[in-house]
């Protein structure tokens with residue numbers, strides 16, 4: 228990371244945290260292709276942080292694109308809409324990629340893609356109207372976090388800077404780059420509306436320097452807005468991590484356990500703001516997603532616009548299928564993504580990539596014993612000791628996990644990337660956090 232002041236410096240960095248991951252943006256020049264409507268979609272009722280939704284449709288019901296099919300009275304939740312027109316086949320319990328179970332609505336599509344007659348562009352005359360509209364859109368953080376947007380955009384403390392996260396620092400993924408290139412009008416419109424209703428003074432659009440086309444385009448298209456600046460970020464992982472991004476762009480440091488709003492900032496992923504801009508114009512809720520499909524086992528890597536609920540295997544077929552037997556399938560990037568045991572899972576709102584690797588590439592992930600080299604400690608942007616935390620996980624020692632700050636881990640994967648023993652450190656961090664939560668601490 229180029230900048231060693233602010234947050235990182237306060238943590239005592241005289242070194243260069245993060246990881247020099249290869250970019251492998253193979254689909255950078257691949258314009259998004261729209262995938263045909265699949266025969267069936269399976270729409271999970273938990274695609275966000277917070278309470279899962281309860282299905283509000285039943286078998287044999289007709290639904291249209293945008294029909295609400297799941298909702299929850301909980302404060303922390305997000306509406307779920309049908310991505311297709313068709314007939315509800317069943318309401319079922321499905322396994323999620325993280326091993327949990329959730330309810331899902333399975334819909335046989337009719338191929339018509341008729342819009343729900345109730346859909347219309349929201350009428351907005353106040354901040355309350357704006358937040359209601361964001362809630363009705365079903366928007367959650369599309370960068371992967373899945374945080375309900377109507378809550379994020381209603382911070383408890385005043386914010387004066389809106390940061391648009393277009394860093395996209397994970398290898399392979401170019402979906403956000405194409406959000407800039409193909410949807411910049413809605414990105415800019417979304418920015419103007421968030422600025423208007425949140426009252427922010429400044430908007431910073433952060434893009435890593437390995438996307439010169441997106442940087443040039445956004446500079447040109449935002450030139451007339453004196454409150455918008457396009458910031459070229461160093462192309463070094465994990466530039467897109469929220470706290471790293473805020474530090475780099477605003478020189479503000481989010482302390483451990485605090486939120487961006489605590490330092491007067493709100494961060495939105497570029498796909499989120501682009502979707503929001505479009506929704507405010509046409510009222511069509513969140514029903515599609517752009518995903519990057521890549522990896523050594525994929526025949527034709529592509530960016531694809533897919534309907535939420537589409538089976539992953541249908542998307543891979545759309546990309547020419549597997550050219551070799553996939554030995555490892557990942558949802559998301561290789562640094563922070565989740566390994567999938569099957570391609571039967573459906574697309575979720577927060578998915579942005581599916582990567583499939585052949586056996587040779589997958590073998591490079593096999594772990595061996597820790598050699599206590601300390602590289603993981605050097606690489607950690609949060610100044611943690613991953614090797615000590617892994618010990619805490621192995622011995623299920625909650626005191627060690629707390630003492631060494633497992634809850635401050637942002638699961639960026641820098642430690643695992645630099646580890647010569649291929650230790651499963653991110654998985655260990657996730658487990659460690661779960662142990663601390665289970666212990667009620």
Ligand code: SF4
Pocket residue numbers: 606607608609610611612613635636637638639640641642643652653656
């Ligand atoms: S310990 Fe957590 S924050 Fe540190 S490098 Fe590993 S995954 Fe990233």
Ligand code: SF4
Pocket residue numbers: 596597598599600601602603604613614642645646647648649650
């Ligand atoms: S980088 Fe890997 S091998 Fe080296 S100390 Fe960390 S966990 Fe052990």
